[in-house]
Amino acid sequence: MDDVLSTQALGRPPAAVEVLSAHKTYPDGTVALQPVDLSIQEGEFVTLLGPSGCGKSTLLKMVAGLLEPTDGRIALWRKPVQRLDEAGKKLAFVFQAPTLMPWASVEANVRLPLDLAGVPRAEADGRVADALALVGLTKFARALPRALSGGMQMRVSIARSLVVQPHLLLMDEPFGALDEITRHKLDGELLQLWSAKKLTVVFVTHSIHEAVFLSTRVVMMAARPGRIVEEVLIDEPYPRKADFMVTERFASYAKRLQDSLFTASQQNDEEAMT
Amino acid sequence: MSAVLKDTSSPPPSGGRLGGGPASAEVPAASAPALALTQAPGKKPRRNYDKVLYPVLVAIFLLTAWQGVVTGFKLPPYLVPSPILMMQTLVTDWQMLGLALLFTLKITVLSFVLAVVLGTLISFLFVQSRAIETALLPYAVLLQVTPIVAVAPLIIIWVKNPTAAMVVCATLVALFPIISNTTLGLRSVDPDLQAYFRLQRASRWQVLMRLRIPSALPYFFGGLRISSGLALIGAVVAEFVAGTGGNSTGLAYQILFAGYQLNIPRMFAALLLISLTGVALFVLMAWLSKLALGSWHASELSRD
Numbered sequence: 382m383d384d385v386l387s388t389q390a391l392g393r394p395p396a397a398v399e400v401l402s403a404h405k406t407y408p409d410g411t412v413a414l415q416p417v418d419l420s421i422q423e424g425e426f427v428t429l430l431g432p433s434g435c436g437k438s439t440l441l442k443m444v445a446g447l448l449e450p451t452d453g454r455i456a457l458w459r460k461p462v463q464r465l466d467e468a469g470k471k472l473a474f475v476f477q478a479p480t481l482m483p484w485a486s487v488e489a490n491v492r493l494p495l496d497l498a499g500v501p502r503a504e505a506d507g508r509v510a511d512a513l514a515l516v517g518l519t520k521f522a523r524a525l526p527r528a529l530s531g532g533m534q535m536r537v538s539i540a541r542s543l544v545v546q547p548h549l550l551l552m553d554e555p556f557g558a559l560d561e562i563t564r565h566k567l568d569g570e571l572l573q574l575w576s577a578k579k580l581t582v583v584f585v586t587h588s589i590h591e592a593v594f595l596s597t598r599v600v601m602m603a604a605r606p607g608r609i610v611e612e613v614l615i616d617e618p619y620p621r622k623a624d625f626m627v628t629e630r631f632a633s634y635a636k637r638l639q640d641s642l643f644t645a646s647q648q649n650d651e652e653a654m655t
Numbered sequence: 656m657s658a659v660l661k662d663t664s665s666p667p668p669s670g671g672r673l674g675g676g677p678a679s680a681e682v683p684a685a686s687a688p689a690l691a692l693t694q695a696p697g698k699k700p701r702r703n704y705d706k707v708l709y710p711v712l713v714a715i716f717l718l719t720a721w722q723g724v725v726t727g728f729k730l731p732p733y734l735v736p737s738p739i740l741m742m743q744t745l746v747t748d749w750q751m752l753g754l755a756l757l758f759t760l761k762i763t764v765l766s767f768v769l770a771v772v773l774g775t776l777i778s779f780l781f782v783q784s785r786a787i788e789t790a791l792l793p794y795a796v797l798l799q800v801t802p803i804v805a806v807a808p809l810i811i812i813w814v815k816n817p818t819a820a821m822v823v824c825a826t827l828v829a830l831f832p833i834i835s836n837t838t839l840g841l842r843s844v845d846p847d848l849q850a851y852f853r854l855q856r857a858s859r860w861q862v863l864m865r866l867r868i869p870s871a872l873p874y875f876f877g878g879l880r881i882s883s884g885l886a887l888i889g890a891v892v893a894e895f896v897a898g899t900g901g902n903s904t905g906l907a908y909q910i911l912f913a914g915y916q917l918n919i920p921r922m923f924a925a926l927l928l929i930s931l932t933g934v935a936l937f938v939l940m941a942w943l944s945k946l947a948l949g950s951w952h953a954s955e956l957s958r959d
């Protein structure tokens with residue numbers, strides 16, 4: 382069974398994420414996602430980009446195991462997500478909202494996954510402190526989430542995902558609700574974390590600029606029905622600074638994605654007319 | 656770049672911290688915790704002071720007016736006693752009224768505690784499965800909508816011990832808010848947070864202890880406030896219906912008895928004690944709720 386999942390296994394390290402014609406149809410017949418194939422190598426920063434209703438969150442949740450695909454296969458390091466431990470890998474999921482426990486301090490929120498897994502206290506203390514230091518919130522360990530700004534709450538959420546020392550980080554429009562300036566700041570910090578921790582990141586967004594700025598590869602999706610229309614490699618060196626966003630090359634990537642999004646939506650309109 | 660600018664057209668719900676002065680003035684709740692902290696020392700004592708002062712002023716005004724009307728129109732005390740006479744009766748009849756108060760308090764507290772324990776257990780049962788809730792909820796509602804005055808005589812016949820009978824009556828009245836609020840609370844968990852717990856492979860027990868119960872607390876305390884008042888009402892109704900004499904007499908029985916004797920001042924004194932008991936229960940529940948939720952839940956945060 383496992384061999385079926387790894388299409389390109391010969392001599393290469395296993396793909397971090399392998400999606401084989403997975404699709405999602407809800408019981409009422411709504412097609413959330415047509416069959417898609419997607420392979421993500423270790424260390425990639427892949428963005429799923431598309432308008433609302435294109436199934437990008439659905440795809441991400443299926444990868445995380447939060448949703449069952451109607452049919453098709455999804456493997457992480459050649460294992461189904463429920464048996465990811467056997468591959469010696471861990472994943473973490475960051476939601477669009479900070480999704481913190483309002484009654485618990487920043488520190489207790491970050492500690493939650495370790496508590497749930499029964500990590501010994503002394504070890505947990507150290508890892509929580511490290512994670513808080515990584516996102517620059519050491520001073521706010523005892524604060525309640527309510528006392529923090531939206532951007533800081535999102536940092537807590539990211540610290541909570543890092544504390545499990547994940548190999549794969551799945552992020553569902555994590556900065557979508559933040560203002561532009563805070564978002565840019567967090568995008569930059571995320572890239573630093575990604576390269577420092579050698580993470581594999583799958584990032585969902587509807588912002589073309591954010592996608593181009595962050596990713597090694599952008600997977601362009603379209604809506605009604607949800608599907609992948611194009612994959613674009615962003616062949617630019619890291620570290621990327623804010624001035625990357627005003628280069629001509631950045632603009633050309635953005636235009637290309639914009640065009641493909643436009644074409645996809647036009648096709649939809651033509652189909653609707655006939 | 657125009658697309659970047661377009662993105663900002665919808666204002667973010669939070670993070671207004673960056674906006675500085677004007678932004679924090681518009682959305683104080685979300686963006687100005689630091690501001691609130693610096694203002695608190697100067698403002699808070701004054702607010703608490705107002706909270707007591709204003710109602711007391713109203714009370715003084717009403718009592719003075721009452722006293723004035725009674726003495727001015729020379730109303731006989733068997734129709735309307737003056738506040739001063741009421742207080743005098745409270746002092747002279749204290750031995751009788753104090754015992755009655757203790758008895759009513761006993762019934763109220765016993766049935767309230769019983770309602771809280773039973774109600775919480777039942778709501779834990781309800782959230783175990785929709786089937787259980789669907790099967791039993793109509794009967795909980797039936798219990799709630801049947802007037803206790805109509806059922807009380809039956810209970811008093813069936814349960815031999817009058818104290819126990821009264822506790823059963825009052826418990827029935829106080830039970831429903833606890834059940835409905837706690838069930839609602841246990842169910843109203845942030846779905847994303849629930850998904851997060853599932854992702855972390857949390858056990859049913861962990862989800863209950865770390866997620867469901869904390870999420871339910873604000874609803875539970877809301878239920879306590881309503882239920883504490885209802886327990887008192889239930890106790891008073893049960894006493895009226897039972898109408899027992901002898902040792903086990905509560906404030907309601909005192910009112911009944913004083914009515915037969917046309918001892919209106921004592922009636923008023925007993926009524927005053929019942930009202931004060933109700934207020935004390937409410938304040939106690941509000942204090943408990945603040946103690947448990949004060950630091951995090953929106954309903955308990957100061958509104959300035």
